[in-house]
Amino acid sequence: MWKGAVSFGMVTIPIHLYAATENKNVTLRQVHESDGGRIKYKRFCTADGEEVPYGEIAKGYELSDGQMVVLTDSDLSELPLPSSQSIDVLEFVPLEAIDPxxxxxxxxxxxxxxxTKPYVLLRDSLHKSGHVAIAKVALRQRESLALLRVYNDVLVLTTVLWPxxxxxxxxxFLSEETPQVRAQEMTMAGSLIESLSEPVFEPSKYQDSYREALESLIQSKIAGKKTTTPPSAKEDEEEVSDLMSALRASVSAAKKTREPSGSGKTAAKGTKKAAGSTRGKAAATDEQATDEQAEEKPAEKRTRTRRPAKGA
Known part of the structure; x- marks a missing residue:
């Protein structure tokens, strides 16, 4: 949800912005045909062949000679943008003056x-005038032209492409000689258009036949139990295995560096003390991790049963 304000003249209307459309396409994933395992892609650098963490990925503009201009988030943040919380009305024009x-x-x-009152004022004024408002707005870190119009008693913002x-x-064919069309042909074409004409556009009359057929195909496979359970991703198992190997090697190396030169008793005390210190550090680390998780995750409802109040 985008929160901002529509500004025209000295009038400011605080608003919330919601997407007016949604994609209803059936989402299909790329999978291995034999076992249904999902296809996974990784980000690799073509220069060194190494996988690149998302945090190290920047944007680049490639020149005609192959040179690359690297642009960081810091570079882009310094570019001038209008207030990301404002829809600034520039002028009003007839809707038919803008090609779809x-x-x-x-x-x-x-x-x-x-x-609500200034919102209704702008809405009703636009409706009565038959005009739309041309505005500028910043959405998704990009400045866009837009128009404000009325649809079903609601103000609608439609972003507009730059010229x-x-x-x-x-x-x-546009530069060639225009073919001559006979008057009889024009009359017949006009008659065909007239016979297929409707007073208004009713989108509910039309259906997405392909999507409906695809959904039916999927449901028939589900009903016929023609589904598969993809195997666990091997990459994840290898990562865990590599981690365990690294931990074992680290523990072994730590033991060798901490082997005492004195008596076994002293060594035992030292080991015990070290273990206690390690437990303390581990506890501190666990607490820190818990705090970080609490910051990253939304608060969860407690499931403990509370003590009943007196008199209950």
């Missing part, structure tokens, strides 16, 4: 508490 080819993605705007993002058609 510029439309990108739409979001619903919900007024925050105490902002240089829309390609100019350059097809050979």
């Amino acid at each position: 080819i510029y439309f990108d993605r739409s979001y619903y705007l919900e007024p925050q508490k105490a902002a 240089d993002e829309v390609r100019t058609p350059d097809f050979p």
Whole structure:
């Protein structure tokens, strides 16, 4: 959820922004056909062949000669962006003045508490005028043009492509002599359009036939118990094995470096003391790990039963 404000003139409307659309495509994963195991990809550096942790990945702009301009998060954070919490209205234009080819993605705007009146004022004014508002907004670290319009009594923000993002058609037939179309052909084409015309667009009349067929195929395989349980990932097992080997080697090396030169009794005391120290460090480490986990994870409800109150 994005929280900000619509600003036009001296009026500010605090709002929440929600995605107005969702992808309903059936998600299919790449798997090994023989056993259903998921295909896993790793990030490797082409220069040294090493796997690169996500935290070490930056963005780069490649030049025509193969040189790379590396851009870090710090570099990008210094670029000028409008307030990420503001939708700044620039002007108002008729909706039909904007070709749909510029439309990108739409979001619903919900007024925050105490902002309903100015929200309704802008909504009803736009509806009455037949205009839409052209605005600028920063979403996902990118400045976008957008338009504000009314849809089902709700203000909708639709991001708009920049002019240089829309390609100019350059097809050979556009520069050739235009074929002559006979009047009779134009009349017949007009009749066909008229016979298939409807007063309004009703999207509920249409279905995604491919998606429905794919869902039916999946359900039939489930009903016929044609499923498979993928084997455990070997990479994870190898990582655990490597970790155990490293720990054993570390313990062995630590024992050799701590072997005493004196009596066994002194050594035992030293070992006992060291063990106690190790337990203390381990306990401290466990506490630190628990604190870090508590910061990373949301609070969980306690399951302990509380002592009943007096008089209950």
